[in-house]
Amino acid sequence: MARIGVFVCHCGENIGRTVDCAKVAELCGQVPGVVHSVDYKYMCSDPGQQMVKAAIAEKGLTGVVVAACSPHMHEKTFRRATAGGGLNPFLCEMANVREHCSWIHEDRDAATVKAVDITKTIVEKVKRNVPLSTIRIPVTRRALVIGGGIAGIQAALDIADGGREVILVEKDPSIGGHMSQLSETFPTLDCSQCILTPRMVEVYQHPRIKLYSYSEVESVEGYIGNFKVKIRRKARSIDEDKCNGCGACTKTCPNKKIPSEFDCGLGKRTAIYVPFPQAVPNLPTIDRAKCLLFMNRAKGRPDTCKKCAEACSKEAIDFDQVDRFVTEDVGAIVVATGYQLYTIGKDQAKPNIKGYGEYGYGTIPDVIDGLQFERLASASGPTSGKIQRPSDGKEPKRIVFLQCIGSRDPQKGMDYCSKICCMYVAKHTMLYHHKVHDGQATVFYMDIRAAGKGYDEFSRRAIEEEGARYIRGRVSKMWRDGDVIKIQGFDTLAGEPIEMDADMVVLATAMRPQPGIDSLAQKLSVSYDQHGFINEAHPKLRPVETNTAGVYVAGACQAPRDIPDAVAMASATASKVLGLFANEMLEREPTVARVDESSCAGCFHCERVCAYGAVEHKEIKDRAGNVLRVIAYVNPGVCQGCGTCQATCPSKSVELAGFTDEQIWSEIQALGV
Amino acid sequence: MTELRELARRLLSEGTVNAVLGWEEGPRGARPAFVTTPDGADRLIFDPRCVHDLASYLSPRRPHLKKLGKVAVVLKPCDARAVAGLIRETQIPRENVVLVGVRCGGVLADPESTAPLSETTVADRCRGCPDREAKLADHVVGTAGAGFPGPSRRAQKIEELAAMPVDRRWDFWQAELSKCVRCHACRQVCPLCFCERCMADKSLPRWIESSPHARGNIAWHITRAMHLAGRCVDCGECERVCPEGIPLGLITRKIAQVVSDRYDFRPSDDPAVPAPVGTYRMDDPQEFIL
Numbered sequence: 001m002a003r004i005g006v007f008v009c010h011c012g013e014n015i016g017r018t019v020d021c022a023k024v025a026e027l028c029g030q031v032p033g034v035v036h037s038v039d040y041k042y043m044c045s046d047p048g049q050q051m052v053k054a055a056i057a058e059k060g061l062t063g064v065v066v067a068a069c070s071p072h073m074h075e076k077t078f079r080r081a082t083a084g085g086g087l088n089p090f091l092c093e094m095a096n097v098r099e100h101c102s103w104i105h106e107d108r109d110a111a112t113v114k115a116v117d118i119t120k121t122i123v124e125k126v127k128r129n130v131p132l133s134t135i136r137i138p139v140t141r142r143a144l145v146i147g148g149g150i151a152g153i154q155a156a157l158d159i160a161d162g163g164r165e166v167i168l169v170e171k172d173p174s175i176g177g178h179m180s181q182l183s184e185t186f187p188t189l190d191c192s193q194c195i196l197t198p199r200m201v202e203v204y205q206h207p208r209i210k211l212y213s214y215s216e217v218e219s220v221e222g223y224i225g226n227f228k229v230k231i232r233r234k235a236r237s238i239d240e241d242k243c244n245g246c247g248a249c250t251k252t253c254p255n256k257k258i259p260s261e262f263d264c265g266l267g268k269r270t271a272i273y274v275p276f277p278q279a280v281p282n283l284p285t286i287d288r289a290k291c292l293l294f295m296n297r298a299k300g301r302p303d304t305c306k307k308c309a310e311a312c313s314k315e316a317i318d319f320d321q322v323d324r325f326v327t328e329d330v331g332a333i334v335v336a337t338g339y340q341l342y343t344i345g346k347d348q349a350k351p352n353i354k355g356y357g358e359y360g361y362g363t364i365p366d367v368i369d370g371l372q373f374e375r376l377a378s379a380s381g382p383t384s385g386k387i388q389r390p391s392d393g394k395e396p397k398r399i400v401f402l403q404c405i406g407s408r409d410p411q412k413g414m415d416y417c418s419k420i421c422c423m424y425v426a427k428h429t430m431l432y433h434h435k436v437h438d439g440q441a442t443v444f445y446m447d448i449r450a451a452g453k454g455y456d457e458f459s460r461r462a463i464e465e466e467g468a469r470y471i472r473g474r475v476s477k478m479w480r481d482g483d484v485i486k487i488q489g490f491d492t493l494a495g496e497p498i499e500m501d502a503d504m505v506v507l508a509t510a511m512r513p514q515p516g517i518d519s520l521a522q523k524l525s526v527s528y529d530q531h532g533f534i535n536e537a538h539p540k541l542r543p544v545e546t547n548t549a550g551v552y553v554a555g556a557c558q559a560p561r562d563i564p565d566a567v568a569m570a571s572a573t574a575s576k577v578l579g580l581f582a583n584e585m586l587e588r589e590p591t592v593a594r595v596d597e598s599s600c601a602g603c604f605h606c607e608r609v610c611a612y613g614a615v616e617h618k619e620i621k622d623r624a625g626n627v628l629r630v631i632a633y634v635n636p637g638v639c640q641g642c643g644t645c646q647a648t649c650p651s652k653s654v655e656l657a658g659f660t661d662e663q664i665w666s667e668i669q670a671l672g673v
Numbered sequence: 674m675t676e677l678r679e680l681a682r683r684l685l686s687e688g689t690v691n692a693v694l695g696w697e698e699g700p701r702g703a704r705p706a707f708v709t710t711p712d713g714a715d716r717l718i719f720d721p722r723c724v725h726d727l728a729s730y731l732s733p734r735r736p737h738l739k740k741l742g743k744v745a746v747v748l749k750p751c752d753a754r755a756v757a758g759l760i761r762e763t764q765i766p767r768e769n770v771v772l773v774g775v776r777c778g779g780v781l782a783d784p785e786s787t788a789p790l791s792e793t794t795v796a797d798r799c800r801g802c803p804d805r806e807a808k809l810a811d812h813v814v815g816t817a818g819a820g821f822p823g824p825s826r827r828a829q830k831i832e833e834l835a836a837m838p839v840d841r842r843w844d845f846w847q848a849e850l851s852k853c854v855r856c857h858a859c860r861q862v863c864p865l866c867f868c869e870r871c872m873a874d875k876s877l878p879r880w881i882e883s884s885p886h887a888r889g890n891i892a893w894h895i896t897r898a899m900h901l902a903g904r905c906v907d908c909g910e911c912e913r914v915c916p917e918g919i920p921l922g923l924i925t926r927k928i929a930q931v932v933s934d935r936y937d938f939r940p941s942d943d944p945a946v947p948a949p950v951g952t953y954r955m956d957d958p959q960e961f962i963l
């Protein structure tokens with residue numbers, strides 16, 4: 001026989017003001033099976049918890065119902081108290097009479113009736129609860145970090161410094177990400193490379209970091225603490241063990257006119273190339289799409305050029321190298337794949353994203369984007385830091401910056417704020433002013449969003465001390481007339497149209513997630529928003545976790561981020577990972593799905609709908625080892641307890657422990673409908 | 674017919690299979706037959722009276738077939754779609770069955786009928802059926818008639834129902850479903866109702882009231898319709914066996930139409946085409962998610 005105790009909380013005035021708690025306790029005391037029913041001012045206080053513990057012992061309770069706030073708030077508290085009283089914690093449940101009742105009603109009598117009903121449903125459920133015990137699963141204490149930008153670098157270093165091994169996978173030939181392309185960084189104007197490259201080297205030399213550059217994640221299996229990751233090491237055409245990075249090969253390559261990705265097309269590179277001098281690892285890569293030998297091979301012609309191989313004294317060039325695969329076991333994964341910039345061209349990767357016809361779809365040569373400006377301003381860039389416009393190499397005396405290009409514009413398909421542009425445009429006007437003393441920088445902006453330590457001061461400095469002219473408004477049209485760019489816009493503060501000539505225009509284009517983020521997210525079973533940014537598990541309370549346990553997110557792949565943000569997130573993921581790795585075994589809530597083996601039909605609808613890949617196939621064999629049936633098995637380590645399978649199973653053969661059909665059904669029955 | 678019998682004889686005498694499942698002449702028209710010896714192959718027939726969907730026998734829940742080991746089964750194009758469904762939903766390994774397709778130009782509404790196949794006697798579901806032979810089959814035998822053009826009367830009735838005001842439609846279904854005696858013949862005959870234990874038989878909790886009365890009947894038929902959404906192959910068996918003559922095809926076809934319009938899925942005899950349940954596509958309509 002059930003012996004249930006009901007504990008009704010006033011939550012100070014929060015519940016007591018609208019609900020007659022003494023009445024609720026009295027009426028619930030009359031429910032069959034309830035042997036103890038009391039109310040108290042603050043159930044979660046220490047005396048309140050003592051009441052629960054004492055009643056369990058004195059009344060021999062078999063179940064505890066606390067009618068109070070949301071289980072999100074205090075379920076843990078009362079389950080701990082129940083365990084302290086000697087009862088299995090899962091025999092305790094909360095009836096939410098605050099968020100679901102007192103806070104949303106005014107009529108005291110009606111609210112009291114409703115509170116009784118809510119409590120009764122939970123009483124019926126608890127009568128059918130069974131003891132559950134936490135699941136313990138082993139943890140592989142090594143981490144995978146995907147993406148070697150500043151976020152990935154920071155996460156890898158923090159985890160490795162915390163004593164755990166890290167596998168760092170970077171898709172490009174070098175780590176460094178976008179930060180390696182920047183000139184100087186707001187808000188302090190320190191040189192980006194100078195602060196970044198020591199960390200890149202540290203990654204390379206760290207005894208606990210294994211770097212796979214020019215590699216991508218092929219597939220991910222398993223679950224928190226126990227992932228199996230297959231990594232594709234793309235063919236670099238270089239034997240990494242033999243190459244000493246002397247660079248003789250790159251000097252002899254005859255194909256020297258390839259637009260350099262690192263210089264955003266403003267500089268050139270060879271077909272065998274090292275993206276930039278401080279690249280880590282300092283190894284060349286053959287771009288097979290541009291190499292003469294491979295272009296000939298693709299057409300079925302014999303190998304002609306082998307100049308790089310001839311120049312290499314180490315015989316490190318390997319034209320026949322193929323993609324290789326390695327598998328790594330890891331317990332946690334950090335996604336740090338960063339961003340790309342939106343381009344204003346006509347052709348866009350997604351149908352909902354539109355280009356800028358009004359700016360000629362990016363066809364005017366002296367209209368560049370922010371990263372290109374970074375390369376122009378960088379001492380290591382294609383112009384050695386001189387601001388020269390791409391069309392004729394002249395120094396622009398009138399430079400115009402346009403903010404919010406794509407960002408905050410639902411019509412272009414991106415309704416979000418890219419967050420960093422206000423700041424880097426201010427930075428750009430300063431860098432320009434430092435280099436072109438007689439030039440005039442003009443900025444068209446919508447608002448200035450400079451919330452951050454030292455940020456507002458920084459952008460004000462651009463206006464007040466460094467001569468930038470800020471116009472609030474948008475540019476409606478832009479075209480080329482001889483060698484000037486004609487600009488037509490509207491000054492919304494003056495309330496009048498504005499026209500001006502510019503020698504060069506810099507667009508602060510929107511930050512978008514990396515291409516291919518959706519397929520990576522699908523491999524990891526993490527969700528992403530309509531733009532492709534990875535979703536965090538909770539926007540406030542779990543900002544670096546994802547909806548898949550053991551997978552974390554850092555940097556600009558989650559939302560537009562600047563460097564301080566990206567680094568803070570990265571360190572946060574590292575602390576989460578190190579916390580996870582603190583124990584050899586991992587404890588999980590036992591509210592996971594279980595399959596009724598006798599009735600499962602093996603249709604595997606559950607497998608198809610499970611977003612976490614938790615459902616496996618299990619063979620039921622006879623004594624001789626013949627397979628009788630194949631049925632579903634839920635791996636408790638992977639299951640997140642979402643209940644989707646339970647709702648889908650046609651024969652109702654899979655149920656969540658703690659939320660069985662029978663338990664939920666009895667709750668509904670208790671309402672008498 | 675000789676072609677079919679020859680093939681069956683060969684499969685049995687060479688030991689490729691232990692039984693051939695087809696149709697034979699019975700006391701009241703055509704009926705399903707299990708042939709286990711080469712000589713028995715002469716019993717096999719195929720003509721427009723062979724309406725039964727033999728795929729139902731392949732479900733692992735049918736013990737008599739399980740005992741026989743590897744079998745061959747004779748299939749019309751619609752039956753092949755059911756076999757594909759069973760393979761897709763991991764009920765039978767493809768390599769465990771030999772599939773013998775028979776070319777089909779439509780069947781009669783009634784296996785006991787002696788009337789020749791004509792515009793008036795053909796099963797309504799065969800009107801507009803585009804398939805003449807099963808692509809999934811290992812062997813294909815026979816010749817097929819030209820088939821019958823659509824639309825079926827049923828399709829017209831579905832349109833008529835859709836055009837009705839909601840309360841009149843509700844009245845129509847109330848009246849039809851109140852006839853249901855809950856014999857569950859529709860479930861037993863369905864090749865895709867293969868659950869080990871149907872949720873309608875579950876008692877803890879009892880999801881669906883088991884006695885034939887309005888509430889339970891509606892719950893049963895809504896559940897059946899939902900469980901067959903994107904899975905029903907239109908073999909017509911449920912409607913044929915219903916002792917109360919309830920037009921079950923109107924329900925299954927309406928749902929099939931919705932699945933086809935919204936998720937671009939039609940049951941085919943290709944088991945590799947993923948079923949709509951559990952298939953997620955980026956462009957799936959999802960305006961119902963608030």
Ligand SMILES: Cc1cc2nc3c(=O)[nH]c(=O)nc-3n(C[C@H](O)[C@H](O)[C@H](O)COP(=O)(O)OP(=O)(O)OC[C@H]3O[C@@H](n4cnc5c(N)ncnc54)[C@H](O)[C@@H]3O)c2cc1C
Binds near residue numbers: 169179217337563
């Ligand atoms: C014009 C401009 C100026 C800026 N100036 C400043 C500034 O002054 N100060 C400041 O704080 N911030 C600035 N920023 C922002 C700064 O660039 C970002 O905050 C920072 O680079 C984010 O780092 P990240 O590691 O998240 O992403 P990224 O730098 O984009 O790095 C991501 C890395 O992941 C790799 N990757 C991507 N996909 C995969 C995959 N599938 N598998 C493996 N690897 C993958 C990429 O190759 C890349 O190396 C500026 C940005 C722009 C556009």
Ligand code: SF4
Binds near residue numbers: 595606648650
């Ligand atoms: S959906 Fe249900 S019947 Fe089908 S495999 Fe899963 S648990 Fe078994």
Ligand code: SF4
Binds near residue numbers: 613643646656
């Ligand atoms: S409850 Fe079911 S669907 Fe959800 S994660 Fe667990 S097994 Fe997958």
Ligand code: SF4
Binds near residue numbers: 852855917918919
């Ligand atoms: S066969 Fe007819 S009467 Fe029997 S359960 Fe099905 S619909 Fe009802």
Ligand code: SF4
Binds near residue numbers: 906907908
């Ligand atoms: S629901 Fe009816 S028509 Fe559809 S597959 Fe089952 S028996 Fe055949």
